[in-house]
Amino acid sequence: MSNVASFKLILLLLIAIIGLELLAKRFRLPPAAALIVGGAALAFVPGLPAVALDPELALVVFLPPLLMNGAYYIAWDDFKHHFRGIMLLAIGAVTFTTLLVGYCTHLLLPGLPWGCCFALGAIVSPPDAIAAKAVLERVKLPGKVMVLLEGESMLNDASGLVLYRFAVAAALTGAFSAVDAVANFSLLCIGGVVVGLVIGYAAIKLIKALSEPFLVIITSVLPAWICYIAAEELDVSGVMATVTYGMMLGWHQHDVVSATVRTQGVAFWRVLTFMLESLVFVFIGLSLRGVLDRIGGIERAFSEFAPAVTLVVGVVLISRFIWIFATDSVSALIATFLKKGGFQLDWRAAIIKSWAGMRGVVTLAAALALPTSLPGRDFILVTSFVVILVTVLIQGTSIGWLIALLNMKKDAQGEHVYLTEPQCWALLEAAQFSAVEARAYDSDGKLLHPRLLEQYGYRARISDLHRNAPELPVDARTAHYDIILAAIAAGREALLKLHRSRQLNDEMLHMLERDLDLQEIAAIHSRGD
Structure with a gap:
């Protein structure tokens, strides 16, 4: 596809996004679900060229600004207060899902190497920041639950991608060391935070020195990509670097940015994030055609992969329930023991957290980036795409109804009391x-x-x-x-x-x-x- 044709395609997709957003509003559907379905339908329009989503390009273009956007608006004080709970989800739930999916996949497909099974688990384990934000911003939840889910969605990509890297390496080489994996994960995360702090400090100093609103806005936005790319070049976590910068800017912007710049910047940022989020989901839908071409058509997908894919999707959904209910129960028991009160598990919050596990572009990009020589690559690719469809179309569509059914808006006891x-x-x-x-x-x-x-x-x-x-x-x-x-x-x-x-x-x-x-x-x- 030529550059001109690519530009025309982008224009066509932006027009389609407007129509799909209106349809989603008309039928009261989450826009993410409408955009994926619409993108999948566009993929099979006669005469429309096939769209091949470059996984590395997708992560570099879409992930940094959308991660920064979430970090910029994160409730910093609540984030610190609930940091342990966020880590239990961002690291604990991702690791548990990876292990359980890998184990169950190997039981069903014993011929598939353990490394490939765990690579699949790492690909489908982290809920996506973009998908989570697109769904959660349209529902009303108690502050604690919202902070936990938003914090998890920003940080779990780091743990998922690190597990993915080691699982793929183990599948190709047959060697794996848990000690090395933990040490490398710690270094990747700490290194990413350091990169984010250094670039964030320099960016804030530069923003203070500028007076032209447009220069300030550009200077505040560009470091999202700079942090991600610089961290990845240094072989540390680009996710952690970008999130760190976003949180720094969100904390200091009240002092370093004028009212005019903030107002114009927010308007610009909302338009940019809307376009990027919408294009992400449309591209996910468009990639369906390429996935089917890679595996030899939809007939092969159903005939060879349907039972195993169904099992993995079920394990992905159930594993999150198991982990969240187990960790919340242990936390409630510890709190009961320390306070010597009656055991109280917030089962409604646990259900909502368990159901809010939408996957998205990170899962798809990781699956597409698998080496062609990796055993079971076609199965992993199909499974990853189905997990995205099920979690976004089913969980994303129904979570608003579930929140209303459980009456979560009134269940906010135990949170910090703020001024009205x-x-x-x-x-x-x-x-x-x-x-x-x-x-x-x-x-x-x-x-x-x-x-x-x-x-x-x-x-x-x-x-x-x-x-x-x-x-x-x-x-x-x-x-x-x-x-x-x-x-x-x-x-x-x-x-x-x-x-x-x-x-x-x-x-x-x-x-x-x-x-x-x-x-x-x-x-x-x-x-x-």
Whole structure:
């Protein structure tokens, strides 16, 4: 396919994405499911050229920015608080699934070498960050469950790809050392974190020195790819490097990025991530044709692989339930023993975590990257594709219904108690009023800005009056000129203090910060800048 033909195909896919998104909305389906089905249908359109997804290119193009996007918005305080639970999923669940899938596959197909069986397990074990984000952002879950799933989806690719690397090497050479695997995994992860910290530090310093909004946005986005590529070139984890940078930028952006840049950057980032996520799922669907061509057609897929593929898919689904219920039960027993209370297992949260195991582009790319000489490559390729289809189309489509059935939105006990939106605004408006009051009089005590003092005093009184209300009254918050910018700065400082002291969660921080950004942009525009 020529470069011009490739560009035309991309344009055609973007048009198809618009139509598929509208269909998904019309029939209330997860867009990821509609895009995969639509891509699969497009793959067999007469006259449309076959699309061969380059696995290395797919990972480099799609994975870094989407990993960074998830890390940028991660609830940092909750991430630290639930780090043990995230690691149990990102490393423990992936390893357990790899071993169980490999063992069961070898029982069914004893002629397939152990290394190939475990390579299959490593390929299908890690839930995909892109698929998880595409599904989870459209459902409402308690904060703890959401942080666990989002944290897992960002970090488990590292463990899955490392296990994949060692399993393939063992299958080709017949040699494997568990000690070497653990040591190398630790070095890969630590090395990736170090690369992310170094590049992140340099990027944040450069962002501080820039003033042009477009340069700041580009400078903040490019390190996602730079971290991934640099880490992979140094033979450490590109996933860990990118996630580390994304978390650093998300933490420091409140201090180093202006309101104008943040507003424009968020708009640009949303469009970019939407296009990349959508193209990922369409390409997964389009790759069905190539998979079938590689194995000799759909007839061979059904006649030779159907029983074994069905078994592996079942093991993939069941293994996650086993691991999550086992680890959650042990955690509940330990908590019961330490607190000397009644045993309480949050079985509803365990069910949701077990069902939220969507696979995606990482699984497909790893399967496509298998050496052609590897025994059982066709079987592994078909199985990987079926696992993606089942988890995205069935789990991704039904998880919203399951959450509603289990009434998960009301089951948020035991989480850290944060301030409500009215309580936050009461504190912010009080800080803004203090800033205006200090600047409303001249050195002789003469009132220079009675209207501003009255306006901010009124807003502070109204916010304080409604601090315990379920919702804030509709109120137009307009701002202008220098004194209002000082008030906004005071409000922003109060907002960050609330967040740093764990009184404010990340979701509320971003929402209130967006309001302050809009006030600041309006003030700067009114001032004539």
